[in-house]
Amino acid sequence: MPSKELTDKLVKKISNEIYSSHFYLQMSLDLEEKGYAGFSHWCMCQWYDELSKAIKLMSYCHRRSVPVKLSAVPAPEVTWACPRTAMEAAFKHERAETKGVEELMTQARMEGDYATEDICRWYLSCQIDEEDEIRKIHNKIVLLNDDKNGLMFVDKELKEREAPPHHHY
Secondary structure, X not given: OOOHHHHHHHHHHHHHHHHHHHHHHHHHHHHHHOOOHHHHHHHHHXXXXXXXXXXXXXXXXXXXXXXXXXXXXXXXXXXXXXXXXXXXXXXXXXXXHHHHHHHHHHHHHHHOOHHHHHHHHHHHHHHHHHXXXXXXXXXXXXXXXXXXXXXXXXXXXXXXXXXXXXXXX
């Protein structure tokens, strides 16, 4: 079983993933209200991904006999001025999450907890992919200089993201 310090960090990571899911759900709602159905869809898919990662980590904790006590999830920011500022916030958020995974992995490595280090490696790979995807979306928006016609093209493109199974949105 992981140490108390590592256990606390694992539980904190679960809470962070749940917060991340709320963050993207709120972003989805806000962008939908602004008429960006594709951006909203992309954020809703991201909501599902974040919640799935929390569930995966909870399952890992149970398999390692790590007690999980969830804490209250703070409310995320409620609105963003436009898709560009939403993607900037998403990128900043994911960078912070990546740093958290790196700290968790460092702790696991210091303790010689190879199983936790292994799941952190998986998380780190996910984080790198998420940062890259958001960076690419943001770069497209910046290249368009927030042009409404161009944003509608990106919005349509984001609507193509494969939805998770059993989605109803």
